[in-house]
Amino acid sequence: MYTVIGIGEILWDLLPEGKILGGAPANFAYHAMQLGAEGVVISAIGDDDLGKEITRIIEQENVVNGLYVTKKPTGTVGVQLNNGIPNYTIYEDVAWDNIELTEIAKEKLAKADAICYGSLAQRNEVSCKTIWKALEMVPETCLKVFDINLRQHFYSKDIIGKSLQFANVFKINEEEIVVFKDMFGMEGTEEEICQQIVHNYDLTLLTLTKGSEGSLLITKNEQSFIVTPKVEVADTIGAGDSFTATMIMGILNKQPLKVLHQKAVDVSAFVCTNSGATPILPDEFKYQ
DSSP, X not given: OOXXXXXXXXXXXXXXXXXXXXXXXXXXXXXXXXXXXXXXXXXXXXXSHHHHHHHHHHHHTTOEEEEEEEXXXXXEEEEEEETTEEEEEEOOSOGGGSOOOOHHHHHHHTTOSEEEEOSGGGXXXXXXXXXXXXXXXXXXXXXXXXXXXXXXXXXXXXXHHHHHHHOSEEEEEHHHXXXXXXXXXXXXXXXXXXXXXXXXXXXSEXXXXXXXXXXXXXXXXXXXXXXXXXXXXSOOTTHXXXXXXXXXXXXXXXXXXXXXXXXXXXXXXXXXXXXXXXXXXXXXXXXX
C-alpha cells in the first residue's frame, strides 16, 4: 500500500449551514485514503473542543493521525458561497501556523511515496520550516507535489520559488497562473508558460486546472487536455484536492497520462455534485 501524505493546514470551514472539516492537505490525504493509499495528514490542532473533534474524525475515517497539539486555537475559515464557488476568510495565529513533527509523522515521512504541500501553511515561519524539513526527510523516490493554493495575501515569490525547487509535480489553476506569470516576469500563452515552468524546474508533471473549461496536464514529452464535464454543482470545495489525490494515485499505479487524467476529472466532478470537500467516493474509483 502506498503511503501518501498531506502536510499543512487542517481547519474547520465555517459554511452558512454549519462547519465542515477542511484544509487542502487534509482533503488530499482523505481522498488518497479512499482511493486505496495509506493517507496521512500532518498538521497541528489546538487543545480545544474543535481540535478533539478533528482527532475523532481523522481516526474514524482511517486517515493516519500526524497532528501536533499546540496551545493555539484550532484553525477556522469563514466560507461564503456564490453560486457554489467558495470565498474564504482565513483566520491567523492558529494551530496550523505552528506545526511540529510528531513521532508518527516522522515514521510516515521516512517511507512516503508521495507528499503534497502548498503555500498557505508556509505563511508562518514555524510551519514553513517544518514543511521544508519534512520534504528533506522523505525518500528520494517520493513524489513531491506542490499545490500552490494561493489564498488572500498569504504567499510570496520566495516561498513559491523555494517550494518549486523541492517539487517534481506542480498544480496551479487559471487564476494562480496569472499571479505566477506576473510575479516571475514570464511571457506567453498559458500553455507556453506551463512548458517553461516544467523546463525551468525540471518537473515530472505540471497540472493547470481551469474550472469549468477543463484541465491541462503537461510532462516533458506529453500533454493531455480534457474538458470539464457538465454536472449539477453543489459546491466546488475540495474538488481540486480530490483531483490532485486521484492524479497522484494514477502516477503511483503507473497509469498512462490520459487515463489518470480522465479519472482525476471524473472524481473531481463527482465531488462537485456533493456538499463539502470529502464525500464518500464510489468503489469504481478505487485502486485495489
